[in-house]
Amino acid sequence: MNQSFLDYYNLQPLFMAIHSALCSIMPEGLAIFLEGLVVAVLILIMYAVLAIILIYMERKVCAKFQCRIGPNRVGGKGGLLQVPADVLKILTKEIIELKNSDHFLYALAPFLVIMASILTFSCLPWNKGGEILHMNIGIFFVLAASSIGVLGILLAGWSSNSKYTIIGAVRSGAMIISYELSIGLTVLTMVMMSGTMDIQQIVASQADGWNIFKGHIVAIAAFIIFLIAGNAEANRGPFDLAEAEQELTAGYHTEYSGMHFGFFYLAEYLNLFITSGIATTLFLGGWMPFHIAGLDGFNAVMDYIPGVIWFVGKTFFIVFLLMWIRWTFPRLRIDQVLTLEWKYLMPASLLILLLMTVCKVFGLVF
Amino acid sequence: MEVKKRTAIRSMEYGDFKNNDYLEKMVDELNRDGAGVILTTIDEVINWGRSNSLWTLNFGTSCCAIEFMALGAARYDMARFGFEVTRNSPRQADLIMVMGTITYKMAPVLKRLYDQMAEPKYVVAVGGCTITGGPFIKSYHVVNGIDKIIPVDVFIPGCPPRPEAFYYGMMQLQRKIKVEKFLGGVNRQEKEPKEEK
Amino acid sequence: MNIQEKIAQLVPGMTVAEQGEAVITVPADSFRKLAEALRYDKDEPMDYLRDIVGMDWGEDGLGALYYLESSKTYTRIILKTLTADRENAFLPSVSDLWKTAEIKEREAYDFFGIRFLNHPDMRRIFLREDWKGYPMRKDYDMSSNPLNMENEENADTTDEYYLNPDGTIADQKNIVFDEKDFVINIGPQHPSTHGVLRMRASLDGETICKIDPICGYIHRGVEKISESLTYPQTLAMTDRLDYLSAHQNRHALCMCIEKAAGIEISERAQYIRTIMDELQRIDSHLLFYSCVVMDMGGLTPFFYGFREREMILDIMEETTGGRLIQNYNMIGGVQADIQPDFQRKVKEFIKHMRSVIKDYHDIFTGNVIARTRMEGVGVLTKEQVISLGATGGTGRASGWSNDVRKHHPYGVYDKVDFKEILYTEGDCFARYMIRMDEIMESCNILEQLIDNIPEGEYRVKTKPIIKLPEGNFSASVESSRGEFCVMIESHGDKTPYRLHYRSTGLPLVHSMDTACRGNKIADLIAIGATLDYVVPDIDR
Structure with missing residues (x-):
């Protein structure tokens, strides 16, 4: 298969060139340190920009669903500067210290949440050679790192010393721990299909067709389960019990103000993006263009489009799907959430794992 | 630096607002000691952000709250202004919108919610009952105006006010925020509370 | 048999008002007996207590009007009973006959200071617990309760008054919420209490054990x-x-x-x-x-x-x-x-x-x-909604045909x-x-x-x-x-x-x-x- 353009967009050589250029004028340690610094700043900027885009998108998408217009006054016709205004506001807002709370944990919790989010964020395969954290157990690392977030939520709820927050936190804890099983099992299914845990290689293995097509029925079922569980993991409707506005006012972050609250808010949207990004990687081929085996001309045309556009495009498509779900369904109740997981999704994902094994053994996947 | 006395609100003429003299007086008072170039510029940027991102805490006790819901619905869509983010936790809200009669039993609760809010915070009093006690002014259980309990920034009269009146009030609040000086501590006009024993 | 004749048989001392609606006045000591008889009447049970209206008749004393209706025949009657003692106004409670009386008698207590014997929960309902006097009495001094900005503490115990065999009235403390209960406070400022209702709910995990509604946050008099x-x-x-x-x-x-x-x-x-x-x-x-x-x-x-x-x-x-x-x-x-x-x-x-x-x-x-x-x-059953007096859609969802129209x-x-x-599920x-x-x-x-x-x-x-x-x-x-x-x-x-x-x-x-x-x-x-x-x- 002609993959010249894929290689053309490969970022690896560029990074290598920068690295060697830096090494030639300074010691390697310093060069790596400087590079790390630049990358860290880049991640944070990307993180913030994406959050702004996602929040704006959510406000516009939900307005469309609700026969409204949505923000259209601040900064131009489309209300493009509405979210930056919010960010500016929240940055200048007072951060309240509670009197009867565990001060250290109270201050720590938002950082745990945002850290988990950033760690998983850096594992996303943006392009060929465009991955920030690359390791051969990448997908495993994503699962591990995303679990830190729930710790932050639990701590936030507990240290605030309020009954609403503790109920929200415990709900969230119970839910996320449960749904991690389904996520783990579906991820395992896809890992088995690709035969590797390395995120770049999972993507590379989909060069001749995305997993969702190659794994046909089994992969589609796994995709649906992953979306449901991922939605729950990101604490979004209809699984937003942890901050169920109508029940617990603001759930686990009721007592947080200013930028501390902003961190929770940002992390919520980025987790949505990360869930979608991982789903894209596992099922929709990550940055891999759309290929149809046999149609070389068509494939070559698709290859002209850079991988990063493919990745972002597919991810935002899934983000849109999740928003659609959120703005359509009412909220579940905590026992129904747990019933759904333990009685239906978990057995189903075990079955899918088994089916995938059978398919793989008998060569029924393409 | 020349102090800007006029605040622009999108698609509303300056002359259409009714209380320009009040606002200009406020600008004069705030800038009595002059205004620095850098601080004023930063102030303007921050105030632009603050005035365009007013997250409300709905303190709806009666009828006016229903009109506020109509404000959020599709015809009057307050999302256009970015007001649709209503936070139910006082910690995260910028302004408390008091809609409806405040009774003696409710007054301490209102005060407590106001105290729980993070600075900078604003109060909008909506409807006749909130402003003066309205038709219930003679009652044994009604506070005759919430300005006796908490400082009010904007009054929106009506029983209940129409959604358009809500917008006018919110724009007035935006104007007020735009002329404030965020840097320099003018916002914190209340005295520091005494240390508890 | 006419309902008035029936009452006249049970309580010989009753009188019927001549002007306006036919209000049947019953002495306080025979009121309880009459209420029981009407409530459990075979042909025409007066099982729906529409309202209890507390009254201050000045010299005549304090009392209440009871508006009753039968859920079978839809006959309506009005009973009136009163006590002359203004300082220690006691009337018999009917809260065990009609569940809705539990809250309506509390209202009468709150406004008029009429205490109901054997009512399990004689607390104020609308006004602050430290409120002085009873505002709906004609002799209430309107300036006796200035604005009090101190936070209100809610007592976890309540009073029950009962009659000793020797005719004296005694007081007993009932517990609303135990110290061990995990009580959360929903409202008065809560996004989905539809206004300013406040509910104290004791929980076991996420399950609700008891709810105690506290009203009055928008009581305007x-x-x-x-x-x-x-x-x-x-x-x-x-x-x-x-x-x-x-x-x-x-x-x-x-x-x-x-x-x-x-x-x-x-x-x-x-x-x-x-x-x-x-x-x-x-x-x-x-x-x-x-x-x-x-x-x-x-x-x-x-x-x-x-x-x-x-x-x-x-x-x-x-x-x-x-x-x-x-x-x-x-x-x-x-x-x-x-x-x-x-x-x-x-x-x-x-x-x-x-x-x-x-x-x-x-x-x-x-x-x-x-x-x-x-x-x-x-789920609310038909008996429950009638006893609770829950009219409108709520009653009709449980199969109680109660449309005034x-x-x-x-x-x-x-x-x-x-x-x-009409629906019958009641959920x-x-x-x-x-x-x-x-x-x-x-x-x-x-x-x-x-x-x-x-x-x-x-x-x-x-x-x-x-x-x-x-x-x-x-x-x-x-x-x-x-x-x-x-x-x-x-x-x-x-x-x-x-x-x-x-x-x-x-x-x-x-x-x-x-x-x-x-x-x-x-x-x-x-x-x-x-x-x-x-x-x-x-x-x-």
């Missing part, structure tokens, strides 16, 4: 203010009670005053009032739909309800001039004639409503999450053909469906009326000063969320001696405890939303 207003002035308060039944509330008060003063209103005004009532009902039920879906976490359908509601508000605004509070009904008719294109717009709206109702059901009613969250949750017709309801929607889903079906039924009623509005004057001339004859008068209407009733006691002045409104929401709030026990916190919100109460109407 409407009834006390009304006592110093002339009759036309009192009208202004009704719209602000249950603002989603503004027309119906005012209709009830106008009807009551007209009935007492002997004012005949024109056919045209009757039609207009009935049409407005039904428009208001659709308006309220659309808002109900919006609130239910929002409380359940689905935000999009909220906007559907409001879209159609705005159309009704437009129609009403053109004629009445107000969006939410219209002040339209007047004594003797209505404020102004209907707009020329009123009929066309109403017909257009009915057509539109019928075409969009499918969207409502598609997005929410058929949704699997909505179904599982509402079906079988918060059917059983005690007013306006022109006797001229239209409509069916009373949240039935309560939700009742309202959705009633929207369609109201459209039917409107359709029958809108083309037949007779010509005539919309308002008859009344005397500039309206004085009612002595006696008790009452009128009830089916408001959007239950039976709304106005009870007036007149002493012949131009102001009422006592004006009482039967709150539609107070029994509904009282039934929260029964409906919520054993359910989850999320269910509490769903149950509260489907019971559909409006708090300013409860607190008055």
Whole structure:
């Protein structure tokens, strides 16, 4: 298969060139340190920009669903500067210290949440050679790192010393721990299909067709389960019990103000993006263009489009799907959430794992 | 630096607002000691952000709250202004919108919610009952105006006010925020509370 | 046998009022016996206690009026009992006969200081626990309770008074919440308590063990203010009670005053009032739909309800001039004639409503999450709703046929053909469906009326000063969320001696405890939303 353009967009050589250029004028340690610094700043900027885009998108998408217009006054016709205004506001807002709370944990919790989010964020395969954290157990690392977030939520709820927050936190804890099983099992299914845990290689293995097509029925079922569980993991409707506005006012972050609250808010949207990004990687081929085996001309045309556009495009498509779900369904109740997981999704994902094994053994996947 | 006395609100003429003299007086008072170039510029940027991102805490006790819901619905869509983010936790809200009669039993609760809010915070009093006690002014259980309990920034009269009146009030609040000086501590006009024993 | 004769047999000392409505006065010591006999009567059990109206008769003492109705024959009677001792006013409690008396007797205690013997929970309900005096008494000093900005602490114990065998009265402490209970406080400022209701709920994990509603955060003293207003002035308060039944509330008060003063209103005004009532009902039920879906976490359908509601508000605004509070009904008719294109717009709206109702059901009613969250949750049986006095949609969802429009017709309801929607499940889903079906039924009623509005004057001339004859008068209407009733006691002045409104929401709030026990916190919100109460109407 002609993959010249894929290689053309490969970022690896560029990074290598920068690295060697830096090494030639300074010691390697310093060069790596400087590079790390630049990358860290880049991640944070990307993180913030994406959050702004996602929040704006959510406000516009939900307005469309609700026969409204949505923000259209601040900064131009489309209300493009509405979210930056919010960010500016929240940055200048007072951060309240509670009197009867565990001060250290109270201050720590938002950082745990945002850290988990950033760690998983850096594992996303943006392009060929465009991955920030690359390791051969990448997908495993994503699962591990995303679990830190729930710790932050639990701590936030507990240290605030309020009954609403503790109920929200415990709900969230119970839910996320449960749904991690389904996520783990579906991820395992896809890992088995690709035969590797390395995120770049999972993507590379989909060069001749995305997993969702190659794994046909089994992969589609796994995709649906992953979306449901991922939605729950990101604490979004209809699984937003942890901050169920109508029940617990603001759930686990009721007592947080200013930028501390902003961190929770940002992390919520980025987790949505990360869930979608991982789903894209596992099922929709990550940055891999759309290929149809046999149609070389068509494939070559698709290859002209850079991988990063493919990745972002597919991810935002899934983000849109999740928003659609959120703005359509009412909220579940905590026992129904747990019933759904333990009685239906978990057995189903075990079955899918088994089916995938059978398919793989008998060569029924393409 | 020349102090800007006029605040622009999108698609509303300056002359259409009714209380320009009040606002200009406020600008004069705030800038009595002059205004620095850098601080004023930063102030303007921050105030632009603050005035365009007013997250409300709905303190709806009666009828006016229903009109506020109509404000959020599709015809009057307050999302256009970015007001649709209503936070139910006082910690995260910028302004408390008091809609409806405040009774003696409710007054301490209102005060407590106001105290729980993070600075900078604003109060909008909506409807006749909130402003003066309205038709219930003679009652044994009604506070005759919430300005006796908490400082009010904007009054929106009506029983209940129409959604358009809500917008006018919110724009007035935006104007007020735009002329404030965020840097320099003018916002914190209340005295520091005494240390508890 | 006539009900009055039956009572006369049981209590020989009873007297019947000659003026106004037939109020049967019973001595306090034989009242309890009579209440039991009426409640468990075989042919005509008076099992629905409409209201207890506390009264201060000055020299004669303190007492209460009991408005009773039979759920079988729909006969209504009014009992009156009183005690002369103003300092230590004790009356026998009937809270074990009618569950709704639990909360209504607390109201009488709060306003008049009448203590009920053997009532398990004699706490104040509307006013602060440290309130001095009883405001509805005629000798209450209006300045005795200045604004107190200290936070209110709620006691966890309550008083029960009982009679010792030797005739002395003793006091016993009952526990509301134990020290070990995990009590969370929902409200008064909470996004989904529909106003400023406050509920203290003790939890076991997420499961609710007990709910103690605390009202009064919007108690404005409407009834006390009304006592110093002339009759036309009192009208202004009704719209602000249950603002989603503004027309119906005012209709009830106008009807009551007209009935007492002997004012005949024109056919045209009757039609207009009935049409407005039904428009208001659709308006309220659309808002109900919006609130239910929002409380359940689905935000999009909220906007559907409001879209159609705005159309009704437009129609009403053109004629009445107000969006939410219209002040339209007047004594003797209505404020102004209907707009020329009123009929066309109403017909257009009915057509539109019928075409969009499918969207409502598609997005929410058929949704699997909505179904599982509402079906079988918060069940109230028929016996419970009658005993609790939970009228309106809540009662009809449990199979209690209680529509005032059917059983005690007013306006022109006797001229239209409509069916009373009844469900038997008594769960949240039935309560939700009742309202959705009633929207369609109201459209039917409107359709029958809108083309037949007779010509005539919309308002008859009344005397500039309206004085009612002595006696008790009452009128009830089916408001959007239950039976709304106005009870007036007149002493012949131009102001009422006592004006009482039967709150539609107070029994509904009282039934929260029964409906919520054993359910989850999320269910509490769903149950509260489907019971559909409006708090300013409860607190008055």
